[in-house]
Amino acid sequence: MKLWGGRFKESESKLMEDFNSSLSFDKTLYKQDITGSIAHVEMLSKCGIISVSEGNLIKQGLEEILSDIESGKLNIEGSYEDIHSFVESNLTSRLGEVGKKLHTARSRNDQVAVDMRLYAKEAAKEVAENIKTLVSTLTELGEKNSGVIMPGYTHMQRAQVVTFKYYMLAYVSMFKRDVKRLNSALEILNESPLGCCALAGTTYNIDREYTAEKLGFSKPVDNFLDGVSDRDYLIELQAAFSIIMMHLSRLSEELIIWSSKEFGFIQISDEFATGSSIMPQKKNPDAAELIRGKTGRVYGALVSILTMMKSLPLAYNKDMQEDKEPFFDSVKTVLSSIQVMAGMLKTLTVKGDRMKEAVKLGFLNATEVADYLVLKGMPFRDAHGVVGSIVLYCEEKSCSIEELSLEELKGFSQLFEEGVYEYIDYENSLEKGIKNQMK
Numbered sequence: 493m494k495l496w497g498g499r500f501k502e503s504e505s506k507l508m509e510d511f512n513s514s515l516s517f518d519k520t521l522y523k524q525d526i527t528g529s530i531a532h533v534e535m536l537s538k539c540g541i542i543s544v545s546e547g548n549l550i551k552q553g554l555e556e557i558l559s560d561i562e563s564g565k566l567n568i569e570g571s572y573e574d575i576h577s578f579v580e581s582n583l584t585s586r587l588g589e590v591g592k593k594l595h596t597a598r599s600r601n602d603q604v605a606v607d608m609r610l611y612a613k614e615a616a617k618e619v620a621e622n623i624k625t626l627v628s629t630l631t632e633l634g635e636k637n638s639g640v641i642m643p644g645y646t647h648m649q650r651a652q653v654v655t656f657k658y659y660m661l662a663y664v665s666m667f668k669r670d671v672k673r674l675n676s677a678l679e680i681l682n683e684s685p686l687g688c689c690a691l692a693g694t695t696y697n698i699d700r701e702y703t704a705e706k707l708g709f710s711k712p713v714d715n716f717l718d719g720v721s722d723r724d725y726l727i728e729l730q731a732a733f734s735i736i737m738m739h740l741s742r743l744s745e746e747l748i749i750w751s752s753k754e755f756g757f758i759q760i761s762d763e764f765a766t767g768s769s770i771m772p773q774k775k776n777p778d779a780a781e782l783i784r785g786k787t788g789r790v791y792g793a794l795v796s797i798l799t800m801m802k803s804l805p806l807a808y809n810k811d812m813q814e815d816k817e818p819f820f821d822s823v824k825t826v827l828s829s830i831q832v833m834a835g836m837l838k839t840l841t842v843k844g845d846r847m848k849e850a851v852k853l854g855f856l857n858a859t860e861v862a863d864y865l866v867l868k869g870m871p872f873r874d875a876h877g878v879v880g881s882i883v884l885y886c887e888e889k890s891c892s893i894e895e896l897s898l899e900e901l902k903g904f905s906q907l908f909e910e911g912v913y914e915y916i917d918y919e920n921s922l923e924k925g926i927k928n929q930m931k
């Protein structure tokens with residue numbers, strides 16, 4: 493069933509028909525397509541381009557198609573070229589001649605452009621809502637373990653002491669930026685391409701402001717050529733999705749490392765782990781690994797769409813049909829990854845004792861020892877050197893700095909006095925350092 497054919501003598505090859513058909517994936521847009529068509533038909537009758545009774549009949553027909561799809565009475569299948577052809581053919585078979593008036597003053601080029609924008613808006617809002625839930629989960633996890641201290645790392649080497657809560661709040665900051673990025677993309681894309689028609693508008697006296705407002709856009713697009721061929725907003729959202737996945741992937745990596753026997757900082761719940769078919773003792777962090785792995789898939793989609801758009805002349809080109817599968821897949825992947833991450837965080841156990849042990853064994857107060865000497869008048873660079881020798885000495889003795897006697901410390905610098913022990917205490921250094929910033 494085709495929407496065209498008048499100027500053709502021969503029928504399309506089956507190979508070409510299958511190659512060209514997008515119904516198997518653009519059926520995702522059925523709701524947006526019908527919503528867009530209803531706004532269009534209301535505008536046509538308001539502007540007197542079709543009669544009010546024709547407009548009402550078409551609107552009713554479209555609403556019936558929507559409810560039949562949603563109730564499962566109507567399956568989106570068959571040899572239709574795309575979702576637009578499916579809906580229009582279905583309408584005409586229900587209403588007869590009047591159904592054929594739906595496409596007056598419209599092209600599939602502005603139709604698909606409006607469908608995708610409507611879909612992208614809903615998807616971005618849903619992703620943002622899910623991230624907000626993840627942010628609350630991270631905040632609660634930090635709060636629940638607010639007394640826990642742990643090593644902070646640079647180069648994956650123990651560096652300075654931090655709190656587990658502060659660590660979680662780092663991810664909270666990242667995910668809050670992600671929400672801002674989505675909101676900014678939403679604001680930019682909020683213009684309606686409906687009424688651009690194929691590329692140069694229409695001679696009918698249509699009302700683009702009316703359809704823009706009906707569909708929840710802030711205004712119609714400024715330029716028709718751009719309106720039908722702009723996919724910037726998909727690329728921008730894909731970039732935002734990629735950054736979200738990058739953040740999720742970093743957090744996944746931490747959870748994988750922390751849950752190893754070597755670290756033992758956390759235990760992932762049975763609900764979000766799997767076993768091995770051969771090694772009975774194994775409990776694998778598959779959820780985190782899958783999120784890390786799926787990040788590549790979302791990056792791939794970004795590069796796909798960017799590359800597809802590269803060098804395309806104005807205006808619409810069929811290449812653009814290739815925006816859909818990667819974008820739909822990314823929306824699904826990002827949503828499930830955020831949800832699985834939140835589930836994993838809600839159910840994991842934080843092992844505060846193990847983290848504290850790692851703090852003690854890591855010379856994590858070495859910077860504070862240097863700061864102490866600076867306070868007593870030594871230049872920082874010299875203090876750095878002195879503490880370096882203390883660490884070497886401790887390593888040979890297998891002890892921590894605070895375990896050295898004052899006499900031993902004085903052997904490195906006469907500036908050491910009794911007060912040093914309190915100064916370099918882990919909890920005290922937290923008090924002086926990041927605790928201030930957490931307020």
Ligand code: ARG
Binds near residue numbers: 514574601808812
């Ligand atoms: N299925 C197409 C797409 O997804 C929309 C149809 C536009 N087709 C056309 N022949 N102008 O981009």
